[in-house]
Amino acid sequence: MAEEMTMVEPGRGKRKFFKKQGHKKSSNKAKVMPPQHGQKKVKIDKKMKKLFRKRAREYNSDDEDEEATVPATSEPKGLASITNKRNDEDDTESEDGSEDEGAAGPQKTWNKNATDMNNHSSDDEGEDDNEIQPGITKFTEGCRAFKMAFKNIMQKSVPDDMLGPILSGQRKLVVDKLAEEEAESKVKGEAKKEKKMLAEKGHVKPATYLDSHEKFLISVATKGVVKLFNAVNKAQTAQKGLNPSRTKDAKEIRKRTKQAFFSELGKPSLPAIGTTTKAKESTDRVEDEQPAWAPLRDNYMLTSSRLKDWDKMPDKNVSDDMGKTSEDSSSDED
Amino acid sequence: MRKKKQGFRRPVVIKKPKQPQEQPSVDPITGKKIPKSFVFSRGKLPAPLKQLQMDLRKLMLPYTALSLREKKRNNLRDFLNVAGPMGVTHFFILSKTATSSYLRVATTPQGPTLTFKIHEYSLAADIARSQLHPRCPKDLFKNSALIVLSGFVSGDPPLQLTTNMFQNIFPTIDVKTVKLSTCQRIVLLNYNKDTKLIDFRHYSIRLQPVGVSRRIRKLVQSHQVPDLRNLQDVSDFVTKAGYGSESEADEEAATVTLSSDIGRVNRASTKSAVKLQEVGPRMTLQLVKIEKGLCSGEVLFSEYGKAGGKGKSDDEMQGEEDSDGDEDEEDQDGDHPEDSEDKDQDLD
Numbered sequence: 001m002a003e004e005m006t007m008v009e010p011g012r013g014k015r016k017f018f019k020k021q022g023h024k025k026s027s028n029k030a031k032v033m034p035p036q037h038g039q040k041k042v043k044i045d046k047k048m049k050k051l052f053r054k055r056a057r058e059y060n061s062d063d064e065d066e067e068a069t070v071p072a073t074s075e076p077k078g079l080a081s082i083t084n085k086r087n088d089e090d091d092t093e094s095e096d097g098s099e100d101e102g103a104a105g106p107q108k109t110w111n112k113n114a115t116d117m118n119n120h121s122s123d124d125e126g127e128d129d130n131e132i133q134p135g136i137t138k139f140t141e142g143c144r145a146f147k148m149a150f151k152n153i154m155q156k157s158v159p160d161d162m163l164g165p166i167l168s169g170q171r172k173l174v175v176d177k178l179a180e181e182e183a184e185s186k187v188k189g190e191a192k193k194e195k196k197m198l199a200e201k202g203h204v205k206p207a208t209y210l211d212s213h214e215k216f217l218i219s220v221a222t223k224g225v226v227k228l229f230n231a232v233n234k235a236q237t238a239q240k241g242l243n244p245s246r247t248k249d250a251k252e253i254r255k256r257t258k259q260a261f262f263s264e265l266g267k268p269s270l271p272a273i274g275t276t277t278k279a280k281e282s283t284d285r286v287e288d289e290q291p292a293w294a295p296l297r298d299n300y301m302l303t304s305s306r307l308k309d310w311d312k313m314p315d316k317n318v319s320d321d322m323g324k325t326s327e328d329s330s331s332d333e334d
Numbered sequence: 335m336r337k338k339k340q341g342f343r344r345p346v347v348i349k350k351p352k353q354p355q356e357q358p359s360v361d362p363i364t365g366k367k368i369p370k371s372f373v374f375s376r377g378k379l380p381a382p383l384k385q386l387q388m389d390l391r392k393l394m395l396p397y398t399a400l401s402l403r404e405k406k407r408n409n410l411r412d413f414l415n416v417a418g419p420m421g422v423t424h425f426f427i428l429s430k431t432a433t434s435s436y437l438r439v440a441t442t443p444q445g446p447t448l449t450f451k452i453h454e455y456s457l458a459a460d461i462a463r464s465q466l467h468p469r470c471p472k473d474l475f476k477n478s479a480l481i482v483l484s485g486f487v488s489g490d491p492p493l494q495l496t497t498n499m500f501q502n503i504f505p506t507i508d509v510k511t512v513k514l515s516t517c518q519r520i521v522l523l524n525y526n527k528d529t530k531l532i533d534f535r536h537y538s539i540r541l542q543p544v545g546v547s548r549r550i551r552k553l554v555q556s557h558q559v560p561d562l563r564n565l566q567d568v569s570d571f572v573t574k575a576g577y578g579s580e581s582e583a584d585e586e587a588a589t590v591t592l593s594s595d596i597g598r599v600n601r602a603s604t605k606s607a608v609k610l611q612e613v614g615p616r617m618t619l620q621l622v623k624i625e626k627g628l629c630s631g632e633v634l635f636s637e638y639g640k641a642g643g644k645g646k647s648d649d650e651m652q653g654e655e656d657s658d659g660d661e662d663e664e665d666q667d668g669d670h671p672e673d674s675e676d677k678d679q680d681l682d
Binding site: 208221225233 | 380381432434452455456460464465480482484509512514517522524533535539589
């Protein structure tokens with residue numbers, strides 16, 4: 001009996017492998033086997049014999065079905081089932097593992113016995129299968145979910161590693177950008193300053209006080225204005241006492257207009273002549289001295305000189321240009 | 335208030351139909367042509383130089399285009415074409431380079447072009463800001479300015495040309511018929527032989543009666559009621575001699591006997607003191623180049639190098655090399671030392 005027991009146990013393991021490969025239901029049955037083993041040991045030997053006989057008969061009839069299904073699905077399912085089995089074995093006791101190791105060298109006789117036992121278990125526990133399926137599915141789903149979650153977490157850890165360098169990179173980039181902006185602003189500021197300097201070149205803010213140069217310029221301008229106003233005064237006061245209706249007064253007015261004309265001609269010609277600087281000096285000195293000394297005498301002298309010019313060249317006075325040239329020549333003669 | 339009033343006057347100057355009526359091209363008295371001018375710029379000018387351009391336009395009033403606009407595409411030929419029918423005789427052209435600014439004074443249509451380097455300049459606003467009492471009466475810019483040339487007596491041909499150019503820019507004055515009330519402004523050009531710089535100044539002319547006490551003069555000139563709290567009688571206001579500045583007494587040479595009444599205070603045949611107050615732009619110029627044509631043609635004078643191809647020309651200038659010019663200057667200085675001391679003044 002001990003020999004039979006030992007022979008039966010490894011055979012069951014082997015049969016489990018084969019059925020799982022063939023059918024999903026068989027895998028469920030295989031999972032249910034351990035409690036069945038306990039029950040069978042308790043029962044009478046006669047019953048056991050009957051069971052063995054039934055299984056042998058069923059085995060003979062099922063062999064054809066298994067052969068038909070195995071070639072189509074055996075290989076891929078085998079791989080998946082092997083992985084599943086290994087996981088299950090890990091979960092279950094270590095003793096089962098040792099038995100499997102023993103199963104490395106299978107025998108046909110053991111296989112037959114295993115199939116019979118499987119058939120019996122399927123007949124006996126048809127109802128139990130329905131009950132166990134949701135639990136199994138939950139567990140498998142849980143396992144799968146756990147695996148997926150774990151894998152996701154592991155995958156997520158990778159971006160966690162990535163976040164660090166990205167953040168540090170961003171920090172560096174920000175620092176670089178700030179530095180660049182500062183540099184650009186400095187450059188722009190300098191460019192603006194240079195533009196302003198160029199624009200303001202030569203632009204001088206005048207002083208609130210008058211320095212010596214400015215005072216000198218004002219005095220020069222004042223002298224010029226005084227000269228002009230005095231000349232205007234002389235020319236215009238000379239005409240006031242005369243009435244143009246009278247013949248004598250008309251004649252005098254004509255004379256004075258001519259004198260004024262000559263005096264006008266005389267002024268612009270003086271600076272134009274560069275050669276007669278001495279003459280200029282003398283005339284300037286005389287003009288400067290005259291108003292201080294005796295205005296009437298100065299007028300008398302000027303009028304006399306102009307009259308002479310007029311008498312000498314009466315024809316050329318008609319045109320302005322000729323008048324100018326005559327004045328130049330007359331001054332040269334003087 | 336003054337600024338607003340100035341603003342009101344501008345459209346009168348701008349409107350074309352009124353211009354021929356108000357601004358004759360020929361002086362009715364002397365028969366001479368009244369010179370007119372355009373002030374514009376070539377190239378892009380920075381803000382201070384634009385303001386200087388506006389100040390120059392004001393200075394040249396009333397015979398100038400105050401609101402002349404130029405575009406980038408405008409050619410010098412365009413201005414020349416417009417100048418012909420409008421009777422414009424002179425161009426003032428402002429330009430700027432990296433080294434400094436330049437002012438060109440040219441006569442249209444074919445006249446010579448004088449190029450001046452602007453060493454320093456101050457704007458009218460700057461000068462007004464620097465004064466305690468800036469002055470800007472209503473009629474200041476209604477008449478053209480007088481011109482005073484000082485120090486241009488050396489006889490150097492470029493200076494002669496400069497003198498003639500500036501004398502002809504402003505209209506001539508007939509001594510017999512001019513009204514002194516129209517003489518409100520004066521432009522001074524002072525040439526310094528040593529530095530070869532020309533000081534350009536613009537003053538407004540003011541006349542004050544002489545021989546009247548300060549209090550009475552101020553009372554008459556301004557319409558404000560005097561403060562009599564410290565006086566016991568009205569006669570005290572008249573009899574007490576108010577303090578006068580020493581400069582007024584010193585400037586006896588600046589007194590003028592007027593031939594006609596000017597304003598409310600200065601009467602005919604009474605003495606008045608001439609007071610000048612600076613207005614408008616101030617420039618320090620240096621003559622750099624003289625070209626025969628309008629910004630083109632033969633270079634008659636150049637400060638920075640010998641002018642090539644100088645020959646006899648019909649112009650008033652005679653072709654002379656720079657070395658000859660220098661020798662002439664030295665000779666004149668040696669022969670006539672008093673010239674440097676006495677600086678003559680030329681008046682239009």
